[in-house]
Amino acid sequence: MNSKIEEKRLTLFETAQKFGINARETIRCSQELDSLLNGCRGGLIQQTKDSGLNPAAQLQPDYTVGKKEAFS
Template identity: 55%
Template sequence: MRTKQQMMMNEIQHKRKKMIDCAQKHGLTNERTIRCSQELDMLLNEYQRTFQSRPYGKKVKTSRKQILKALPNAVVNAQNKICS
C-alpha cells in the first residue's frame, strides 16, 4: 500500500516531468510551461506544509532543493539540460 507521502512524491515527479517535456517542446517562457511550473510549485508547497511540520516562526529544515533531490536522477538530469 502506498503512503500519502509516496503518492504526493509520485505526483510531484509526474508534474515535474510534464513541465520539463513542455519546456523542451514549447520553450521555457511558453504559457503552458509556466502553468506547469506554477502547478509544480503548488504541489511542492503542499508537500512541505503536510510533511515538514514546524512551530510558528521556525525555519523548515528540509528545503525545496532537498525534496527535488529525492526525485529520480533521470528527471533531474533532464531539467539540467533545459536550464543549461
C-alpha cells in the same frame, strides 16, 4: 504525493522542450509543480509542529557538514 510531484516535474520538462521555457503552457505547468511542492512542504511543517519540533530548524540546511574548521 512524491509520484505526483515527479510526474509533474517530467511534464514540465517535456512542455519546456516542446514549447520553450517562456510559453504559457510551461509557466502554468511550473506553477502547478510549485503548488504541489508547497503543499508537500506545508504538510512537513505541520508534521513537525505536531511533533513539537521547530519546523524552521528542520528545513534549514546545515552548511557546516563536511567542512573542515579554519583553525585547529
